Each structure stands twice: as C-alpha cells, then as structure tokens.
Amino acid sequence: MNEVDPDNRYDLNSSRKSFLGITWEQALKGLFGGNALVSIVVLGLITLFLFKEGVGFFGQYRESLSLHRQSGLEYVELIREELDSFSALEKYLNSIRSMQSEQLTAEGMEFKEIKATLREDEEFFYDFEDLGYPLREYVLDSNEVAIAARDRYEEMLNLRVHRSNLIEIGKTQEAEALVINDVDLEQLFELLKSKETDFIEINRKFRQSIPNIIEQAPLYENTELAAKMSRFRELSAMFLEELPGYEASLLSWDRKKPIGIGESFTAFVFGNKWVTNSSIQDWYGIAPLFLGSLLISLIAMIIAIPLGVGAAIYVNQVATPIEQTIIKPYIEFISAIPSVVIGFFGIAVFGTLVREVSGWEALSWISFFPMSERLTGFTAGGLLALMAIPTIFTLAEDALNNVPLSYKEASMAMGSTRLQTIIRIIVPTALSGIISAVLLGFGRVIGETMVVLLCAGNRIEIPRFSEGLGVVFEPVHTMTGIIAQELGEVVNGSIHYRALFVVGLTLFVISLLINYMAQKIVIKFQISRG
Amino acid sequence: MVTKEMETLSPEALSLFGKPTKAKLIERVVFWGFRVGTYFVLACAASIFIDIFYKGGKTVFQSEYPFINVEFLTGSPQTLHVFEHDGASYELSDSDFRVFKEEAGVSIVSDTYAYSGGGIWPCIVGTVLLVVGSMAIALTLGILSAIFLSEYSKPGKVLNAVRLSILNLAGVPSIVFGIFGMGMFVLAFGWNVSLIAGWFTLAFMVLPIVISASEESMRAIPQGLRDASLALGASKWTAIRTNVLPYAMPGILTSSIIGVARVAGETAPIMFTAAYALRDQLPWQGLEHWYDFFFQGVMALPYHIYVVSAKIPQNEYTSRMQYGTAFVFLFIVAGITLISILLRIRMRKKYRW
Numbered sequence: 001m002n003e004v005d006p007d008n009r010y011d012l013n014s015s016r017k018s019f020l021g022i023t024w025e026q027a028l029k030g031l032f033g034g035n036a037l038v039s040i041v042v043l044g045l046i047t048l049f050l051f052k053e054g055v056g057f058f059g060q061y062r063e064s065l066s067l068h069r070q071s072g073l074e075y076v077e078l079i080r081e082e083l084d085s086f087s088a089l090e091k092y093l094n095s096i097r098s099m100q101s102e103q104l105t106a107e108g109m110e111f112k113e114i115k116a117t118l119r120e121d122e123e124f125f126y127d128f129e130d131l132g133y134p135l136r137e138y139v140l141d142s143n144e145v146a147i148a149a150r151d152r153y154e155e156m157l158n159l160r161v162h163r164s165n166l167i168e169i170g171k172t173q174e175a176e177a178l179v180i181n182d183v184d185l186e187q188l189f190e191l192l193k194s195k196e197t198d199f200i201e202i203n204r205k206f207r208q209s210i211p212n213i214i215e216q217a218p219l220y221e222n223t224e225l226a227a228k229m230s231r232f233r234e235l236s237a238m239f240l241e242e243l244p245g246y247e248a249s250l251l252s253w254d255r256k257k258p259i260g261i262g263e264s265f266t267a268f269v270f271g272n273k274w275v276t277n278s279s280i281q282d283w284y285g286i287a288p289l290f291l292g293s294l295l296i297s298l299i300a301m302i303i304a305i306p307l308g309v310g311a312a313i314y315v316n317q318v319a320t321p322i323e324q325t326i327i328k329p330y331i332e333f334i335s336a337i338p339s340v341v342i343g344f345f346g347i348a349v350f351g352t353l354v355r356e357v358s359g360w361e362a363l364s365w366i367s368f369f370p371m372s373e374r375l376t377g378f379t380a381g382g383l384l385a386l387m388a389i390p391t392i393f394t395l396a397e398d399a400l401n402n403v404p405l406s407y408k409e410a411s412m413a414m415g416s417t418r419l420q421t422i423i424r425i426i427v428p429t430a431l432s433g434i435i436s437a438v439l440l441g442f443g444r445v446i447g448e449t450m451v452v453l454l455c456a457g458n459r460i461e462i463p464r465f466s467e468g469l470g471v472v473f474e475p476v477h478t479m480t481g482i483i484a485q486e487l488g489e490v491v492n493g494s495i496h497y498r499a500l501f502v503v504g505l506t507l508f509v510i511s512l513l514i515n516y517m518a519q520k521i522v523i524k525f526q527i528s529r530g
Numbered sequence: 531m532v533t534k535e536m537e538t539l540s541p542e543a544l545s546l547f548g549k550p551t552k553a554k555l556i557e558r559v560v561f562w563g564f565r566v567g568t569y570f571v572l573a574c575a576a577s578i579f580i581d582i583f584y585k586g587g588k589t590v591f592q593s594e595y596p597f598i599n600v601e602f603l604t605g606s607p608q609t610l611h612v613f614e615h616d617g618a619s620y621e622l623s624d625s626d627f628r629v630f631k632e633e634a635g636v637s638i639v640s641d642t643y644a645y646s647g648g649g650i651w652p653c654i655v656g657t658v659l660l661v662v663g664s665m666a667i668a669l670t671l672g673i674l675s676a677i678f679l680s681e682y683s684k685p686g687k688v689l690n691a692v693r694l695s696i697l698n699l700a701g702v703p704s705i706v707f708g709i710f711g712m713g714m715f716v717l718a719f720g721w722n723v724s725l726i727a728g729w730f731t732l733a734f735m736v737l738p739i740v741i742s743a744s745e746e747s748m749r750a751i752p753q754g755l756r757d758a759s760l761a762l763g764a765s766k767w768t769a770i771r772t773n774v775l776p777y778a779m780p781g782i783l784t785s786s787i788i789g790v791a792r793v794a795g796e797t798a799p800i801m802f803t804a805a806y807a808l809r810d811q812l813p814w815q816g817l818e819h820w821y822d823f824f825f826q827g828v829m830a831l832p833y834h835i836y837v838v839s840a841k842i843p844q845n846e847y848t849s850r851m852q853y854g855t856a857f858v859f860l861f862i863v864a865g866i867t868l869i870s871i872l873l874r875i876r877m878r879k880k881y882r883w
Contacts, residue, residue: 028767032678039675039737040692043699046710046734053713307567314564327568329871334575336867338795340832341856344839345578348852386578389571419557440701447703449798450832454840480705480798487709487802492717504709508702515701519694 047508054505057498061284062264064495068281071150072189075253076142079199082246083139086132089236093128096228103222121218128213134202142192147280149188156183189255196250203243210236268502274460274477276486276496284499286506288462292377292476295463296452297445299381299472300388304445305438307385308392312434315393316400317422328397335390342383343454351379351455358473368470375457377476383451388441395440399433400426432525436518443514447507449480456481479503579860586857589850602854605649607808607834610847613640621847623647643847645808645838650855652812656828657862659725659813660804661794664732668793669786671733672740676782679741680748681770693742700738707735708799716803723827725813728804735799736789743788747781748774780877787870795863797832805833807841831859 022030068074097118104114159180166175214233220226271285315327351374357363359370403426411421427434457475460482465471483500490497592599601623608624615638622630624647631638683689711731721727751774759769806827813828838852 025765025767029678029682032674032682035671035674036678036683039671039741040696042671042734043696043738046699046707049710049714050706307571310564311568311571314561314568318561318564319568327572329875330572330575332871333864333867334571336791336795336864337575337578338797338832338859338863340795340797340835341582341860342578344835344852344856345581347839348844348849349581386571386574417553417557419560420553443701447701447705449703449705449708450836454836480703483705483709484798484801487712501709501713504706508706511702511706512698515698516694519697 050501050505050508053498054501057284057495057502058261058264058268060495060498061268062259062261064282065264065267066259067150067153069257069259070185070189070255071153072142072146072185072192072255073150073281075189075192075250075255076139076146078246078249078253079142080139082203082243083132083135085239085242086135089232089239090129090132092228092232092235093125096225096232097125099228100220100222100225103225124213124216124218127216131206131209131213134205138195138198138202142195143280145188145192149183149185152181152188153183153185156180186255199250200247203247206243207240210240268499272462274482282496284495286479286503288460289477289479289482289503290506291463292456293446293452293478293480295471295476296377296381296384296456296478297442299377300384300445301438301442303382303385304388304392304441308389308441309396309434309438311389312393312396312400312437313422313427316397317418317426331390331393334386335394337387339387339448339450340454342387343451346379346383346451346455347375350383351375354379354382368467368473371473373457373473373475375455375475376473377456377463378472380452380456381472383455384445384448387448387451388445391444392437392441395437396430396434399430399437402433403429432521436522439514439518439521443511443518446514447480447511449484452478453481453484458485479507483507582853582856582860585849586853586855586860589854590857599649599854602649603654603858604651606652606810606812607645607650607829607851608648609645610643610647610851611640612643612847613638621647643845644842646842646847646851650831650834650858652809652829653831653834653855654858655812656805656830657794657832657859659828660728660732660800660830661790663725663729664736664793665786665790667729667733668736668740668789672737672789673744673782673786676741676744676748677770677775680745681766681774693745696738697742700742702738703798704735704796705798707731708802710734711799712802721825723802723804723806724825725804725828726824728800728828731799731803732793732796735796736792739792740785740789743785744778744782747785748778750781751777780873784870784874784877787866787873791863791866791870794866795832797836800830800833801836804828805830807833807837831855831862835859 101114101118104117109117159178163175163178163180166172166178214236217229217233220229268284268286270287271283272287273283273285274288275281275283311327311331315324319327354376355371355374363369407425407429408421411425412418416424456478458477458481459475460477463471463474463476483503486496487500490500589602590599591597605623610621610623611627612621613619615634620630627640679689679692708731711727711734715721715727715730716723719727755773755777756769759773760766764772804827806829809827809829813823813826817823835852835855838848838855842848844852
C-alpha cells in the first residue's frame, strides 16, 4: 500500500488508512466527482425532460387538427368567414346610425325628435339586417352538426382506449359489455355537404337583393354621413365580389387531405390564435405570445439601453469617487428588488400613474392618448427596464473598467477632450462587453414572468403594429405570462399541457442562444493589449 | 486654473487654457445628460422603495406599544370584516368577528374583504422553509461540484463544454424551471404541490449560479499557493483544505447569499410546485407521519403578494395587506442582498494578489 502513490510519500497530514482499498484521498475525490456528476446529469436532465414533454405536442396537435378537418369543422369555418365579413358590413351600417344620432344630439334635438328622424329610414337598415338571417342560421346549424360529429368521434376513441385498458387489467367481461358505436365521420360530413346547395342559394339571394336594397339607402345631406354611406356602397360591392371566392374555397376544400407533422408545426409557429378550452376548436399559435414578449422586451430595452449604458459611462468616467462608491452598490441593489414586488408596484402605482399622465391636456395631441387601459405593454416594459438596467450597468461598467488606462492617457495626450476620448476610444474598445451586457439584459427581460403577468394586461392578440406607436399602449400577453397563467389548470399529458411545455422550451432555447451569443461576442472581440 | 508651471508660458498660450471651446461646451452638456439619466434611474428605484416602505410601514408599525403590529406578523391571513355596530365602526378579522358576534348576540351585516385581515406568519414560515431546504440541496451539490471542477478535473474540451453549459443554464428564465419542476416533481414523481418539490425546483434553479460562482472564486486563487503547499508535502486534499478553501470562502459565501436572495425572491418556480394561496395550518401542525412534513404545500411571501395583488381588487382595506406583505418581503430580500454586497466590497479590499 505504501508505494501506491509516490506523490504522497512525504504527506504528513493525511492518514494512510484505507477502506476496501480506497484511500481517504480517493474517497474524497470520488465524493466531489460524484456530486459534479449528479449536478451535470440533473442539469442535462432538465433539458431532456423539457424536450421529451414538448415534442409530443406536435403529434397531438396534428391529430387535433386532422379531426378538425375530418369532422367538417374546418369546412364550417370557411362559411363562417363569409358570415364574419357580412357582420362587418352590418357593423359599419350601425356606425352610420349612431353617428347620425350623435350629430342630431349635437344639434340640440330632443330625444323624441331624433327617434322620429331615425325612424324615417329604418326600413333600409332592418331590411339589410334581415338579409343575414338565413346565412346565420345556416352557419349555426352546420356548426352544430360538425361539433356533434367530432364529439361522438372523440367519445368513441375514449371508449376504445377504456376497453383496451380493461382488457389489459383482465376485466374481459366488462370490456365486452362496453357498447361502442362506430362513428363514421364521412357519413356525418355528407349531411353537411348535402346542404351546400342551400349555401349557394343564400349567396344567389345576396347577389340579387343587396343591390336592390342599397338603392333604397337614405340620401343624407350631411357630407360626413353621405361619405360614409358611399363607402358602405363600395364595401358591399366588394362583399358581393368576394362571394364566388367563398364558394370556390368550399369546393376546393378537401376533407381527405392529410395534415402532416410539418403543418402542425407551422400552425404552432405562425398560428395567430391561442384559444384554449373552446367548445369549437382549441388553437395553439405561439405568434401572438412571441410577438407580445418581443414587443415588451423592445420597449424595455429602448428605455434601459441608454440609461444603463449612460449610467455605466457616467460612473466609470465622469463621476467623482464618492459618487462612484455610492451609485455602484445602489444600482446593484436595485436588482435585488424581487420581480413580484415590482409587479405589485406596477399594479398599485405605476399603471395608474401612466394612465393619468396620458390624460393630461398637454399630451392630448398624441393620437392614442388618453389610454383606455391601465395595464399595457408600456407599463410592463417600463418596469422591466428598471430590472434590466442593473444587469446592463454592472456588466457594461466592468467592460469599461477593463479598458487599459494607457488608451485613455494616449488619447488625452493628443489633446482630445474627455468626451471625445469616451466616444472615440473607450466605448469602441469596450463595445463587445457593452453589447454582451445589453444581450444579457435582454435575456433577463424576455424571461421575466411576474411583472408581465401582473402588468401587461394579458390580452391574447397579435399586437397591432399597423397602429404605429400606439401599439405600445395596448395590453399584450407573453410567453412567460401564459405559462404562469394556464399551467395551474391543465391536465397532465393533455395537448394543452404539452403546448405550454413547447412554449417553455422556446423560452429555454431563446435564453440559451442569447447567453451563448453574449459569451461569443466577448471572446471574439476581446481587447488586444499589444 | 493657472498653476506654477504655466507661468512660464507665453501669454498667447496661456489664454488657451480655460477658454470655453465648442468641444468643451458639448462635453458639459453630454455629461449633464449622463448625470441626469443616472440620477433618474436612482430616483425611480428610490420611489419604489419609498412607496413600499412608507405605505407598508403603516401596516407593520404602529404608534403605540409594542410599536410593531404583532397580529400582522404572527397571525394567519383571514377575511376582514368591516361593519358598524352601536354607532361605532369596526374592522375585525374573521376569528375576532365571530367572537364579537357571539358577545353582541345579534346578527351583523358586514362588508368582507378576502385576505385582508390577520397576518402573514404562515407565509414567512413557508418562505424560510423553502429557502433553508433548497439552499441545503443547492449548496451541498454546488460547492462539492465546484471543488471537483476547479481542483480535480482535467482541463480540456469536455470541461470547457461543461463550464459553458452551466454558465448558460444560469441565464434560463425561472419560469422554465417552474414548468420543469411541475412536470417532473409534481406530476411525474407524484409529489403533488409540496415542500420537497419546491426545494428541488428552487435548488436546481440556483445550482448553476452556485457552481459557476464558487468555481470562479476557487480558480481565482493563484496556482502558487497550491504548488507551495504540495511542495511542502501536503496531499492534494490538504492543499485544498488549507490553501484554497479558506481564501475562496468569501467568494463562495457571497455567491451563496446571492443564491439565497434569488431563491427567496422568485415566485414563478414555486407557483405550481410548492405554494398554496391559503392554508390554515402551519407546516408542523396536523401531521400524521413525520414524512408528511415534506409532502405538504406551504404559503410563501412572494406567492402571497401575487395572490393579493392579482386576485383581489384594490381598495383601502386590501392595500394595507398588500403593502404590508410587500414591505416584509422586500425587507427580507433586500436585507440579504445588502449583506452580500457589503461582504463583497469588504472582501475585494481584503484579498488582492
């Protein structure tokens, strides 16, 4: 035993005893190694587990989507599109009505008089509304048929699973006693398809009566109303032109067309609806959540980058030593505020404050002010900025600190001012560190949960970027928020549960990418000190 | 400013000093911009602290003896009843209200506010339990792993890859750990919503931070110390024990305190793994077996703040509870962080090589 380890020959401290041929040294090494192995395995396991639970989603979603197609629900949805555009027409018509009544009120008319005036041409409005009834009925009826078909089919599948479970545990008799009605989706769909002629008939009537009715449209003297009415004429003409399109899409729709795994993947990535617990069809499209997360993060970063980097430059280059010793720990200390406390502050104080400020007279020239909502993307973004600033500040300050003093001295010796030195020499040298600081700040913001859950307003809709800057002041929902909100109510292994796992996986991958990029940037653009 | 050396210069050269040039003007404006921005950030953070400490302080402290609202710190959350009786208005928490009703002997109609009465003792207990358990797991695994990675492992591509992935995992959002803990411990292992599920979820969340920070502080110790110790004949472990760990201890300590603050402050990972919105019993009450202790859910301060701020409306009665909880929570977490920051500043001065 004495010659096992020549390194230890003169070791006075360690005992020479061994147990089962293992020395104390080796045992310790084993202990440390074992722990390291456990840690690494566990951390690897997290990744694996997320993938395992998430990947099953796409298969399930594919099944759900093909059932959606085979039961004819998709077919009904095509018809519903026509109904939706007709309803939009009605809505436009109603807006003309309410505008007229508003105008009359503004002119100082009595309520009764307004009513009388409105009644003069109410026939036109009612006639137009009546046109929609057959279509509405038709959609309702077919929807009912399709849903019944789908529910019966699902029940059959469930019963089959139940039966095979019974057989597995040996209750053969009970299994045989189960009555399972075979459901033929195709036959049920024929019911729907056979009524397609009704739909064609409804459309024919639309083509016939809409122009007739529009001729009876009231002629307004008021230019605004007249303009709206002529716009309505254009819209209804457009609607008529679209009708053959709906018919064609019905005809070209193929019930038997299979849905591939790729299609369920694109439906998830680009889908613009996230609807759960719906009686018609659940949709899992990550686009509104992803764009919501992105929007909030961008708002936060636009605020945090100038402030964070600016504060880092100020503290590192401009501030007096006393300021430095106070401000640095103070900003680090900000990162200690728990996110749920910041979220609570947002609900209790900041959200109300933002809305009040938006109601100021001085700001009334901004088209989207005053805001109707208290909790919006901006509320969450502003608070998240405060959480990102410490991360950006600390890392950016480190990067500035690492710039060799000789660079600064050389620049000053050439006669440049401090600001010129900062802008031309110090910041460019530290740029890689600053960029990685910004990236890590972004990572912190996009993964933050409590603040967005409490303050973002949680409306699942793709942010309306077409509205310009006003999109900032709309409620949005986020990827982190949806997990926190819905995870509590899902059934283990259900499609919804797996969908949330895929969202979590997406977050995981995003944050890994951001971290990886931040490290790569620092290594690649390291300052050469030559 | 004219100094001694300058007196030897010609008057033309002298006139250049202190002359306001355009570049200097721009410099001053920009620096003021930086200064205003920096102080704006500080002011924003200060407004949060002041708001919560001022409004929360009203709940936690009181003007009469014992100056601290004992009921708030030691009671459990209850419904608050607000009513008028015999011309006087009362605000009583549910248990007091029942006693009062029996004594008065008449039925009293009251406005009720959920969660707004009583105190937050179970939440404090739950948070402490969660922190202690998860840090015990995370520190054991983390520090021992760090010793191995820093002292025993052979440098190479594998080690770098392991290091990189641990570093990357440190930045993964806490909700991802939450969903993992829910799927793994709560559902797959069948632990349900329980202390132990929360412990492991939180421990794995801070594990990457503890490992990378501890390893960092061990690697920062000059190789010379180890070599000198080995040269004197110490074994590897003796060298580590006497020449690495004592100097790395401050770094390990600060990293673990940061871990504590993180564990105490996070809400997302415990929402589905360990936290109950409301539970009557304290964790050590009503246990059938000793091991039931680990398999019960607890109330926790961060989750309680979430519940009282998201699920109940804002008014003067509820906001008292909300701000009081936020005060206590912020006080605890900020206190822990303050210690770690001060410790780090002190340690930076102490060891320099």
